[in-house]
Amino acid sequence: MSRWPSNPRGRLQQAAMELFTEHGYDQTTVAGIAERAGLTERTFFRHFSDKREVLFFGGEQLEAMMVAALRSAPPEATPLGAIEAALSAVTEFFDERHPLSQARQVIIDAHPELQEREGAKMDRIAGALTEALRARGVPDPDARLTADAGIAVFRSAFAQWVRSDVGDMSACIEECLATLEKVIEQGR
Amino acid sequence: MSRWPSNPRGRLQQAAMELFTEHGYDQTTVAGIAERAGLTERTFFRHFSDKREVLFFGGEQLEAMMVAALRSAPPEATPLGAIEAALSAVTEFFDERHPLSQARQVIIDAHPELQEREGAKMDRIAGALTEALRARGVPDPDARLTADAGIAVFRSAFAQWVRSDVGDMSACIEECLATLEKVIEQGR
Numbered sequence: 001m002s003r004w005p006s007n008p009r010g011r012l013q014q015a016a017m018e019l020f021t022e023h024g025y026d027q028t029t030v031a032g033i034a035e036r037a038g039l040t041e042r043t044f045f046r047h048f049s050d051k052r053e054v055l056f057f058g059g060e061q062l063e064a065m066m067v068a069a070l071r072s073a074p075p076e077a078t079p080l081g082a083i084e085a086a087l088s089a090v091t092e093f094f095d096e097r098h099p100l101s102q103a104r105q106v107i108i109d110a111h112p113e114l115q116e117r118e119g120a121k122m123d124r125i126a127g128a129l130t131e132a133l134r135a136r137g138v139p140d141p142d143a144r145l146t147a148d149a150g151i152a153v154f155r156s157a158f159a160q161w162v163r164s165d166v167g168d169m170s171a172c173i174e175e176c177l178a179t180l181e182k183v184i185e186q187g188r
Numbered sequence: 189m190s191r192w193p194s195n196p197r198g199r200l201q202q203a204a205m206e207l208f209t210e211h212g213y214d215q216t217t218v219a220g221i222a223e224r225a226g227l228t229e230r231t232f233f234r235h236f237s238d239k240r241e242v243l244f245f246g247g248e249q250l251e252a253m254m255v256a257a258l259r260s261a262p263p264e265a266t267p268l269g270a271i272e273a274a275l276s277a278v279t280e281f282f283d284e285r286h287p288l289s290q291a292r293q294v295i296i297d298a299h300p301e302l303q304e305r306e307g308a309k310m311d312r313i314a315g316a317l318t319e320a321l322r323a324r325g326v327p328d329p330d331a332r333l334t335a336d337a338g339i340a341v342f343r344s345a346f347a348q349w350v351r352s353d354v355g356d357m358s359a360c361i362e363e364c365l366a367t368l369e370k371v372i373e374q375g376r
Contacts, residue, residue, distance in 0.1 A: 081376040116308045123307045141344045141364050146371045148340035155336065156329045176329050177376075183334045184372040188269040188365075 009047045009057075011037040016054040017103055025051075025107045025114075055104055055114065059121040063128050065090050070132045079138045083150035084177065086129060087157075091169040094158075098167030105162045126151040153177050197235045197245075199225040204242040205291055213239075213295045213302075243292055243302065247309040251316050253278050258320045267326045271338035272365065274317060275345075279357040282346075286355030293350045314339040341365050 005011055015036035019028040030051055034041045048054050069089030073082040094101065108114045129147035138146065156179075157172035164172070193199055203224035207216040218239055222229045236242050257277030261270040282289065296302045317335035326334065344367075345360035352360070 078374045078376060079371050080374060084376045115311075116304060119307050119311045120304045123303075141348065141367050142371055144344050144347075145340055145364060145368045148343065149337060149368060149372070152333055152336035152340060156332050159332075160329065176333060179329050180333045180337060181372055183267050183330055184337070184369055186266045186268060188266060188272045 008037070008039055008043055011039065012044055012047055013054055013057075016051060017100060020107050021103050025111060052114070052117065055107065056117060056121060059125070062090055062093070063125045065093060066125060067128050067132050070129060071135070073136075075136070079133055079136075079142055079146040080149075082133065082136060083129065083146055086132075087150060087154055087173050087177075088170065091173065094161065094169040095167050098161075101162050122151055122155060149180060153180055196225070196227055196231055199227060200232055200235055201242055201245075204239060205288060208295050209291050213299060240302070240305065243295065244305060244309060247313070250278055250281070251313045253281065254313060255316050255320050258317060259323070261324075263324070267321055267324075267330055267334040268337075270321065270324065270326075271317065271334050274320075275338060275342055275361050275365075276358065279361060282349065282357040283355050286349075289350050310339055310343060337368060341368055 004014060012033060016028065016033045019032055019036055028051060030041055030044050033051065033054070034044045037044075048057065066086040066089060070082050070086040073085040077085065108118055126147050129150060130144045133143035133147055134140070153173065153176045157169065157176040160176070161167060161169045161172040193202060200221060204216065204221045207220055207224055216239060218229055218232050221239065221242070222232045225232075236245065254274040254277060258270050258274040261273040265273065296306055314335050317338060318332045321331035321335055322328070341361060341364045344364040345357065348364070349355060349357045349360040
């Protein structure tokens with residue numbers, strides 16, 4: 001977290017993450033974030049509705065990337081194959097942000113209300129993936145179950161990745177997807 | 189929703205559901221709920237922290253029933269088999285509450301913040317099931333993925349059940365579990 005991005009949004013995000021880490025999330029104010037970034041509060045509010053949103057604005061980008069990948073999966077792909085394409089499309093996005101994600105996770109882990117927000121974000125992405133599967137002709141409940149299974153894989157993979165030193169999201173997704181396949185194939 | 193339960197908690201819950209349905213969730217006050225139940229506001233607050241909790245207090249009971257069933261599954265049960273036991277243990281609980289659950293769902297569907305609260309409730313139950321699987325010796329990420337897959341099945345089954353006229357939760361869980369097995373076995 002040493003190089004300062006040139007765009008205001010990136011500067012505000014980096015300033016916020018620094019202050020959250022140095023002084024704690026609760027003690028950090030929007031005024032403080034703007035000051036650290038060398039920008040005004042007004043600029044802050046042009047990019048984020050509040051300090052919490054600094055931690056979550058990436059969610060929309062994530063959703064858009066996953067949905068786009070699912071849409072461009074070959075028509076003959078199985079539902080699970082299409083979901084795998086959606087997950088594979090975001091591994092690089094994560095690997096580029098490994099130290100930032102680790103700092104962010106420390107803050108999330110300490111705040112139950114941020115964990116709820118994170119859960120809601122994942123629910124929204126699962127809903128978007130369900131819609132995208134339906135648009136490919138996958139019926140219900142298949143579409144919803146495949147999307148939810150994919151998000152379950154993503155959450156387990158993310159938990160593994162964010163705690164690891166290396167930050168190889170692709171390997172974590174493969175391991176978790178293979179594990180899900182194994183527990184289902186072991187039967188009831 | 190016509191017979192009045194004799195216990196205060198049940199009376200308050202029924203009064204709240206009637207008022208939520210008649211006048212809307214936002215327009216209903218704790219004072220109004222207590223009045224309709226023939227009880228005091230003080231009694232209300234002995235049972236619920238606010239009107240929102242009237243919709244969610246069943247979550248703890250649900251979690252306890254699922255965890256107990258998972259714990260008493262035979263030691264040789266597979267992780268998925270143990271999760272199936274947890275889901276099967278709550279079907280009667282739901283079927284007894286079908287009209288109440290349908291009325292509740294109308295309110296949840298109309299309020300995004302209640303949907304977030306519902307998602308957080310399911311996340312907590314998934315966490316409790318993960319712990320219970322670990323206690324049976326299931327390693328990670330297997331435990332987390334099996335629990336999350338089970339909750340995905342539960343959520344799809346519930347969505348089907350709450351919208352159906354008959355209210356046969358057991359059939360909905362079997363259909364959704366079989367669908368998950370099918371989409372995984374179809375491969376990627």
